[in-house]
Amino acid sequence: MPQVPQTFDALAVRAWCGLALDALGRAREEIDAINVYPVADGDTGTNLYLTLESAATAVEAVFAGHEAGGGGDPGPTLADAVRAMAHGALIGARGNSGTILAQLLRGMAQVLAGDDAPAHADGTGLGLALRHAADSARQAVAHPVEGTVLTVASAAADAAGGAGGDCGAVARAAYEGARTALAETPDRLDVLRRAGVVDAGGRGLVAVLAALVESLTGETPRGAAARGPGPHARTGAAHTVSAPCADDDAVPRPEGPAFEVIYLLEAEDTAVARLRERLDTLGDSLVVVGGDGLWNVHVHVDDAGAAVEAGVEAGRPYRIRITHFGAGDAHAAGAERTPAERVQRAVVAVVPGEGLAGLYAEAGATAVLARPGEPPASGELVQAVRRAHAREVVLLPNDAELRHTAAAAAEQVRAEGVRVALIPTRSAVQGIAALAVHEPERRFDEDVVAMTSAAGATRYAEVTVAERQSWTMAGICQAGDVLGLVDGDVAVIGQDLTETALAVLDRMLAAGGELVTLVVGDGAPESVAERLEARVREGYLAVDTVVYDGGRQGSVLLIGVE
CATH class of the missing domain: 1.25.40.340 (DhaL domain)
Structure with missing residues (x-):
């Protein structure tokens, strides 16, 4: 022994x-x-x-x-x-x-x-x-x-x-x-x-x-x-998995919440007590564990954005994971499906902020949050694909630097028998464009081609603030300068955020476009979206604008032009 x-x-x-x-x-x-x-x-x-x-x-x-x-x-x-x-x-x-x-x-x-x-x-x-x-x-x-x-x-x-x-x-x-x-x-x-x-x-x-x-x-x-x-x-019979009995068809099967929301939260005990009350009104399966300033929050809700916002009000949520359970799933205590059943197709996307996480989740995608300096590892993407519980998965990394990480995750899941297509989206606005044309009823290859085409037809830009002095394609920037990046390269260096954003927008629309997507982060001036929308209305006929709240994201502003 x-x-x-x-x-x-x-x-x-x-x-x-x-x-x-x-x-x-x-x-x-x-x-x-x-x-x-x-x-x-x-x-x-x-x-x-x-x-x-x-x-x-x-x-x-x-x-x-x-x-x-x-x-x-x-x-x-x-x-x-x-x-x-x-x-x-x-x-x-x-x-x-x-x-x-x-x-x-x-x-x-x-x-x-x-x-x-x-x-x-x-x-x-x-x-x-x-x-x-x-x-x-x-x-x-x-x-x-x-x-x-x-x-x-x-x-x-x-x-x-x-x-x-x-x-x-x-x-x-x-x-x-x-x-x-x-x-x-x-x-x-x-x-x-x-x-x-x-x-x-x-x-x-x-x-x-x-x-x-x-x-x-x-x-x-x-x-x-x-x-x-x-x-x-x-x-003494061994436990088994079996299909529901025939008379279960008569059992009411009320639908439950559509999303699972999980995040770590840095917050005081008093704030967590209020958070519990708030989340309890939003959904079910609420479990809040931890203490000493660090908590793990789990809840099933219909409004994923509201669950994340409640965490923001309580403290600092991070490592946010939002999973869409899939159309037709049963989520209440009196409802079940065959445990081994998978949905046919799902989308898994990496997103830079809480607002976009909610947006992607509401569109049916499983969202993996990437905070500045905290990119998801391949294992986290593998787990997100597994949680999507689908036979076919479209993976949107939404960041050029995550392409290899996403490719490694896709390869690992393919070995488990899941069909995975990696669309090399380099920005969350390209992911939004891909998700907008996603149709699960189409053949998988046709759907992937359509999503890839939509993403590729979307030029992307971001407005951010320089953290340190550095050399760029547009010259030397100093800490605190406002940077306008187009397709990943610094194109504009300015002092005023709104003026820099307008310059970036003009540069992008000079090549034409039909739709402008603005994702506004928490650090943006309140008037920036209105100013940009006004510029589009006044200077570019037949171009539409849509604005989303990005929450706490790495960039102050994301811009997409289709």
Whole structure:
């Protein structure tokens, strides 16, 4: 039998994260397949895996930092390890299930890394940590529902609290309690019973707790095989995925919110309390987790822009992800679709600001927010394509510097059997033009050609403020100068933002055009859009103008001419 810790310490945390990540990796497709609640979008397993991957990466980084200190470094403490685990899960949380898992880990960390916490937790301490984890996760959900991962977590904590003994015994009890509760989830939630499955989030938590047992005892617990947590129901039959019964056709299927909105938020506790109230009026599946100034916000809404604006009012939202669930999806507790079903086609786009994220999402695209200095990595684009849950995906990078990143993401997803077309859009206004002609009913190749043609026929420009002195195509600029870039190159250097924008617009329309698109950022003067619209009306006949609010975007103004 391998050497295993007798208490829960930093090495046990490290081992637990690694084993849990392996377990979720093996079970990911199975968990995705049984995902019918709260939305049947087939991504719970993937979201749990990515959330735990972020937690495990953070723990490994803590160990690497101590190992770099040399032989005299005693290594990280339990508090160091669990804090890293909780923080990594918080910033990497994906979806409803991942956000709840992040809060479970944070709840454990609050007990195990407190001021009075010991260097090594015994069975009693681990039990208390599991209890606080379950309670804090339930408090983070606006409207807790029984028969979900919350029920499974509470059952695990109840069993752990009555177990006694060392950490291994407590972990075994928690696992068995969770496993039993998971088998009973179809009895508690009708949507699970009709689909013939157990709760996907609960299934993932059982896998995580099985890994906890293995990390503390060196033994794989009963029923924790790679492909299943044990019996589905009291009869002992294995849980399965099945189509709804024939009489389900008579069940009302009200449509729910169209978008999932997730973002990290830097904000004070009082502002987050108001944010919860605001988001609760906008949609459902609201989960807000975190603390100490950093929060992860998850909600399903019809108005994605309003959900992001609520975050802006509360603090500084970033890493914003907006996913359109797709036409015809069912999103309410009484509605489900076949878990493995995919929509035919989706659009995934990188956008530079919250306003455009909402605009793209309302047009049916999955939007990935790119903040200045924080471009999305290929892994984030891969996850966005997966969340689109489509057989065919059109990918719009909307930035020349993201083309290679997007190409790498497209190649990875193609290996998973998804047909992906990368349209090399270099600006969000080119993406808007492509999205305007997007028709999912057309053949994929025809749709991609039409979108590519529309993007290519759109000249793009931006107005921004120089951060430092530098050489440009238009001469030397100083910090604070206003720069007008046309097709990526500096064409105008000015002192007044509106006058520079007018000069850029005139230069672009000198070559002709039928439609001007203006995306106005938060830093733009209030009158700039009116001045530009007036210039088009007065100087360029038969040219239309459309104006969008870009929110906090890298450039003060984006201009597109078709």
